[in-house]
Amino acid sequence: xxxxxxxxxxxxxxxxxxxxxxxxxxxxxxxxxxxxxxxxxxxxxxxxxxxxxxxxxxxxxxxxxxxxxxxxxxxxxxxxxxxxxxxxxxxxxxxxxxxxxxxxxxxxxxxxxxxxxxxxxxxxxxxxxxxxxxxxxxxxxxxxxxxxxxxxxxxxxxxxxxxxxxxxxxxxxxxxxxxxxxxxxxxxxxxxxx
Numbered sequence: 001x002x003x004x005x006x007x008x009x010x011x012x013x014x015x016x017x018x019x020x021x022x023x024x025x026x027x028x029x030x031x032x033x034x035x036x037x038x039x040x041x042x043x044x045x046x047x048x049x050x051x052x053x054x055x056x057x058x059x060x061x062x063x064x065x066x067x068x069x070x071x072x073x074x075x076x077x078x079x080x081x082x083x084x085x086x087x088x089x090x091x092x093x094x095x096x097x098x099x100x101x102x103x104x105x106x107x108x109x110x111x112x113x114x115x116x117x118x119x120x121x122x123x124x125x126x127x128x129x130x131x132x133x134x135x136x137x138x139x140x141x142x143x144x145x146x147x148x149x150x151x152x153x154x155x156x157x158x159x160x161x162x163x164x165x166x167x168x169x170x171x172x173x174x175x176x177x178x179x180x181x182x183x184x185x186x187x188x189x190x191x192x193x194x
Contacts (some may be wrong), residue, residue: 001025002191007056007067009035011035012095012151013180016184017068020184025189029056029065045069045083046132057125059097064127070180072153074141074159077105085152089166095152099145099163103156106143112155116141116157117193122187135182150174 003025006014018026029036038055042048052067057084071085074164081088081102089097106114118137123130136159145155147167159177175181 053125132184
């Protein structure tokens, strides 16, 4: 079984990646080396995913490193929080802090429901080079949190074609339609060829 090292300490993200890449041995990088401070200086999800993957690969050059950079964008609000989704309410903010800051932004602009989309960029730093994939999930954000499943902005995001938030939907449905699962399905093709 091919080993993939995940360049993340986010437990929700690691759990989701493990479930979606069952054919591989998934190991968080923190089980192999001490936590590394990675500055996400990119201007896109792809750039930040590559920065994360290459940063960990410096310490583990013989491993396949998988990094994900993902977030939610709300076009009517200028695309926020976008690449700042994980730190929208500040560097030490929790998922709940970020969620409620975005809800408050909607309320401050008298928006109950508006189009939004999730983006996931996956970077694979390998001995053969760096490869990237993208996945998207379109839908709407609402000005309240509903449901307790998922993580991040899931309780306020209603995927296109549904009337429940990701926080309310069954986990199996989320796995089928999520931006991360779409990007990881493309990454699987690359992983099987290297």
